[in-house]
Every structure is written in structure tokens, then in C-alpha cells.
Amino acid sequence: MKTTASAETVINLKQYPIHDHEDPRRASLVARCRAELDANLYCVIPDFVTPAALVTMTEEASRLRPVAHDNNSRRNCYLQRQKDPSLPEDHPRNLLADASTRMIAYDRIPANSPLKTFYHWDAVRELIAEIVGDTALYDNEDPYQPANYVCYEEGDQSSWHYDSVNAFTMTLMIQASESGGEFQMSPSTRTDDDQNYDHVRQVLTGERNDTIVSVGREPGALCIFRGCNSLHRVSPVQGKTMRIMGVFVYETEPGVLGDAEVNETIYGARVAAA
Ligand SMILES: O=C(O)CCC(=O)C(=O)O
Ligand SMILES: [Fe+2]
Structure with missing residues (x-):
């Protein structure tokens, strides 16, 4: 397969020749990431x-x-802003916490951005599909969602939560904060059949931390994780350096758009449906 010049300047093809399906280093990368994703619910490249x-x-x-x-x-942690008065005050559904991020939507980012070159390159999408075990993945076709910069300034955090829809989430560490801004996960806190509220409450209140792992990564590291049933958070950022992440959304079918109401919450009033 031919690579565009720009993809070559964006992806570390010397170490990861992901465009060459015959290269054994590609196969071993896929095998390692699949095994880690299965065992730990996340993998890092x-x-x-x-x-x-x-x-x-x-x-x-x-x-x-x-x-x-x-x-x-x-x-x-279920991404709801309302409490449920029929449940006790310390029920996970009633434990609200802060989340604050600075969202730079896809439509704000230049067409020739390396973030977009990365996201739209077939070799990246095909690699991720093999790692997460889908036969094919497709670009998200929402005007705002496909590839974003998500910035965290001093005091910003993303409190414990489950991701809502996607079977996997993909983030690129671009710039780390001086301290804080740690990505932490408590793998498989719930299953599709069991909300496991006791354990969830203990993680949310800090009563229990023996199941929490910190996912370390330097700038340039790509992380793929399954956040739907695994509580995860970004701890409060400290210091003046912004924590900058690239966040990417691939779909298992073509032509997927985001939900207009969700978009308005994430990207603000300017994206409200006319
Ligand atoms: O910024 C991160 O490291 C992960 C943020 C997160 O929870 C997500 O993208 O779903
Ligand atoms: Fe998340």
C-alpha cells in the first residue's frame, strides 16, 4: 500500500510499519495489543x-x-446530571462530581492538521479494527465528533465515569500536564448484568483503591480502552501546562452521525440544530 507523505511525517512508521501488512512487526503489534486489551481492558502504543x-x-x-x-x-458516573431522590444519598447514582474539559471540535481543526491525517489514514483505521476485533471500522461522519482536541487546564478533571456508547475509546496523549491529569481505571467495575453498586460506590468515595490502575503514557502514546463497563477518570490537572489529548471516534458501520442534543452539551450552543 502507498503512503501519503503526510502520513509518514505523522506516524512513527520506522518503529510501527502499520501500512505494510506483510511486515511481522505489524502482526506482533496487533497480537500484543489484542492480548492486553482482552486481559486489562486497555492497551498503549x-x-x-x-x-x-x-x-x-x-x-x-x-x-x-x-x-x-x-x-x-x-x-x-453514568453521565447523568440529576440525582434520584428515591435512592439513598450515597448511592452511586446520587454521587455527583465535577468534570471540566475544553473541547475543540472537528470543524474547528484545519483540514491539513496532523490530527486529521492520523484519523483519516486507512492504515490507522485498519490497525485499530484488527486490535479491537471488528472486521471493519468507518470514520464517524458527524461535523463535530470524529477527531477532537480535548484540553485540561489547571483544576480540570474528568471525574469517575463509564463511557456511554462506544465499544472502545481511543485517545492520543499530545502534551502532558506538569502533574495530576492521570488516567486511572478500575477495570470491569460492572458487567452488562450486574451494576455492582457497592464496589462502584467504594471507588467513587475513595474507600477502595485496590482495583485502580494508573495508565502511564508519554506524549505520542496511543491508548485504546474499553470504558463502557470500567470506571475511569482523569485526576485534577496541576500546573500551568495544558494536558492536551486527541480523541477519535470510529464506527462499526458507515454514515454514523452524533446526537444533536449530546453535541450541544459537548460543543456548546453554536452547534444547536437550526
Ligand atoms: O483523557 C483521557 O485520558 C481519557 C478521557 C476519557 O475518559 C474518555 O475519552 O472517555
Ligand atoms: Fe471516558
Whole structure:
């Protein structure tokens, strides 16, 4: 397969020749990531993106920061903002906590951005499909959602939560904060059949931390995780350096758009349906 010049400058093909399906290093990367995702519910590919692309991405996100939507909310781990008065005060559904991130939507990002080159390159999408075990993945076709910069400034965090719809979530660490901003996970806190409220409450209140893992990653590392049944959070960021993440959404069928109401919450009033 032919690679575009720009993909070569964005992805570390020397270490990860993902465009060459015959290269044994590609097969071993897929095997390692599949095994780790199965065993731990997450996997990390360090140095997946080149230092030059990280510089451009960091500059771009910093420049676009003024047009980010400040997405601040108090929510429970099920991403709901309302308590349920029929349940006890310390029930997980009634434990609300802060989440604040600065969202830079897809439509704000230039067409030639390395973030978009990364997201739209067939070799990346095909690699991820093999890792997560889907026969094929497709780009999300929403105007706002497919690839975003998500910035965390001092004090920002994403409190414990489950991701709602996607079977997997994919994030790229672009710039780390000075401290804090740690990605933590308590794998398989619930199953499809059992909400496991006692354990969930203990994680939310800090009573129990023996099941929590910190997922370490340096800038350039790609993380794929299954967040639907595993509580996870980003701890409060400390220091003046923004934590900058790339967040990408692939779909298992073509032509998928985001929900208009969800988009308005995440990206602000400007995206409200006309
Ligand atoms: O920023 C991160 O490391 C992960 C954030 C998160 O919870 C998500 O993207 O679902
Ligand atoms: Fe999440």
C-alpha cells in the first residue's frame, strides 16, 4: 500500500510499519495489543506519533484554545446530571462530581492538521479494527465528533465515569500536564448484568483503591480502552501546562452521525440544530 507523505511525517512508521501488512512487526503489534486489551481492558502504543507531529498538534490546540467549548458539568458516573431522590444519598447514582474539559471540535481543526491525517489514514483505521476485533471500522461522519482536541487546564478533571456508547475509546496523549491529569481505571467495575453498586460506590468515595490502575503514557502514546463497563477518570490537572489529548471516534458501520442534543452539551450552543 502507498503512503501519503503526510502520513509518514505523522506516524512513527520506522518503529510501527502499520501500512505494510506483510511486515511481522505489524502482526506482533496487533497480537500484543489484542492480548492486553482482552486481559486489562486497555492497551498503549508508545511513541506512535512522531515528535514533529506532536509539536504541530500542541501549537494547533493552543492556538485554537479560544474557540474551545468549556464543557463544565456536575454529573454521576453514568453521565447523568440529576440525582434520584428515591435512592439513598450515597448511592452511586446520587454521587455527583465535577468534570471540566475544553473541547475543540472537528470543524474547528484545519483540514491539513496532523490530527486529521492520523484519523483519516486507512492504515490507522485498519490497525485499530484488527486490535479491537471488528472486521471493519468507518470514520464517524458527524461535523463535530470524529477527531477532537480535548484540553485540561489547571483544576480540570474528568471525574469517575463509564463511557456511554462506544465499544472502545481511543485517545492520543499530545502534551502532558506538569502533574495530576492521570488516567486511572478500575477495570470491569460492572458487567452488562450486574451494576455492582457497592464496589462502584467504594471507588467513587475513595474507600477502595485496590482495583485502580494508573495508565502511564508519554506524549505520542496511543491508548485504546474499553470504558463502557470500567470506571475511569482523569485526576485534577496541576500546573500551568495544558494536558492536551486527541480523541477519535470510529464506527462499526458507515454514515454514523452524533446526537444533536449530546453535541450541544459537548460543543456548546453554536452547534444547536437550526
Ligand atoms: O483523557 C483521557 O485520558 C481519557 C478521557 C476519557 O475518559 C474518555 O475519552 O472517555
Ligand atoms: Fe471516558
